[in-house]
Amino acid sequence: MKWYIQNYNNKQKHDQHVDSLLSTIDEQAIISRLISGTNKNHHHESLINKKIRKNHYNYHNRKEKRFFTSLCIVTFILILLILILSNNFNVILHHHKFIWHNRRCNENNETEMIHKESQKVLPHCIIVGVRKCGTRALLEFLDIHPLITKVVNEIHFFDDEKRFNLGLEWYRQQMPVTNQSNIVIEKTPAYFVTESVPERIYAMNASIKIILIVRDPVTRLISDYAQLASNKAKKVRHVETFEEAVLYPNGKVNSSYKGIRISMYAVYFSRWIKLFSKNQIHVVDGDQFVYDPLAELKKIETFLGLPHLIRHEDFIYNVTKGFYCIRMDNNMEKCLNKNKGRRHPDINPVIIKRLRKFYEPYNKFFFSLVGRRFYWPNR
Numbered sequence: 001m002k003w004y005i006q007n008y009n010n011k012q013k014h015d016q017h018v019d020s021l022l023s024t025i026d027e028q029a030i031i032s033r034l035i036s037g038t039n040k041n042h043h044h045e046s047l048i049n050k051k052i053r054k055n056h057y058n059y060h061n062r063k064e065k066r067f068f069t070s071l072c073i074v075t076f077i078l079i080l081l082i083l084i085l086s087n088n089f090n091v092i093l094h095h096h097k098f099i100w101h102n103r104r105c106n107e108n109n110e111t112e113m114i115h116k117e118s119q120k121v122l123p124h125c126i127i128v129g130v131r132k133c134g135t136r137a138l139l140e141f142l143d144i145h146p147l148i149t150k151v152v153n154e155i156h157f158f159d160d161e162k163r164f165n166l167g168l169e170w171y172r173q174q175m176p177v178t179n180q181s182n183i184v185i186e187k188t189p190a191y192f193v194t195e196s197v198p199e200r201i202y203a204m205n206a207s208i209k210i211i212l213i214v215r216d217p218v219t220r221l222i223s224d225y226a227q228l229a230s231n232k233a234k235k236v237r238h239v240e241t242f243e244e245a246v247l248y249p250n251g252k253v254n255s256s257y258k259g260i261r262i263s264m265y266a267v268y269f270s271r272w273i274k275l276f277s278k279n280q281i282h283v284v285d286g287d288q289f290v291y292d293p294l295a296e297l298k299k300i301e302t303f304l305g306l307p308h309l310i311r312h313e314d315f316i317y318n319v320t321k322g323f324y325c326i327r328m329d330n331n332m333e334k335c336l337n338k339n340k341g342r343r344h345p346d347i348n349p350v351i352i353k354r355l356r357k358f359y360e361p362y363n364k365f366f367f368s369l370v371g372r373r374f375y376w377p378n379r
């Protein structure tokens, strides 16, 4: 390479010299004299020879330049091939979030930017509940968005005294490493019903965005019961029937049963709106979300001020499960695990009717607080 550059420089200098010589004579005159056979001037003859040699020399020079360019292209292609074959490049290529980030910062040193911007930050948005209304599916589906980063586990920071006493720095440490332009979303459904939580979240960030997903309160209650019954059965503990759990022996609804209370959305929601403005809280229709997740996700993208990047092609409907799953890069589906979408026990329609009647006033109150109604059956 060194030899090549030196040679190349010498040729450049030589070229310039010949050019300056030629510029001192009238080339046209020499050539016409040569044709007419009158040119006996040796000096001119030698200049013409030089000109011919120069042309010959330029021809070779051009050839070498072409060879040099081809060499560069071949080297570049070889390097590219090595990178493609190495695992690292594959990871980068297929990691759409990385690619999205790269597209956004096409100035400066991109790698340096990613390094600088990657850190743990407190969440910008929290899915606070409601338990058994689709909080996990919602978080997983939102994470498809290249500008959203999910917190994988439920952190239970604001509802668990021990954890809360560990302080905000501990909470921040539980967050995933992400680049600063991403929106970090945590979900812990217990936050919605725990009295101390709204105030604690408000103290951390008064302008934080809150997402609440709700579904028909009776279906939610049955789902809640199915989960508790399944957990008890695994531990070989006595499992009370649904009727025993939700009704007193006299047939009245047992409003002290936790499952019954959690479905009284208005009771808890009123605590949240005392602190947070309504445009800070987005309420997702959990029943709609099962049938048409994209429509609900688009509303959330708007709520979070994000571009609409979650697409119809990101989902596959799994007939066996009866739910949408995420379509992966390799066209395989990623569904939620077995404990989501459990088979619900058959419930006596008389009990269902009683429960619907019980929830009717709570639902009405909830609709008035949210400023929108949900089409939950009331009989």
Ligand SMILES: Nc1ncnc2c1ncn2[C@@H]1O[C@H](COP(=O)(O)OS(=O)(=O)O)[C@@H](OP(=O)(O)O)[C@H]1O
Pocket: 130, 131, 132, 133, 134, 135, 136, 137, 189, 222, 223, 224, 226, 289, 290, 323, 324, 325, 336, 339, 340, 341, 342
């Ligand atoms: N896509 C998809 N896949 C699976 N499950 C889905 C989905 N969308 C909504 N759901 C509903 O989510 C219900 C579980 O709610 P959560 O995730 O909030 O439960 S938990 O509180 O975190 O335990 C779960 O309740 P069950 O059907 O009673 O199991 C589902 O009805």
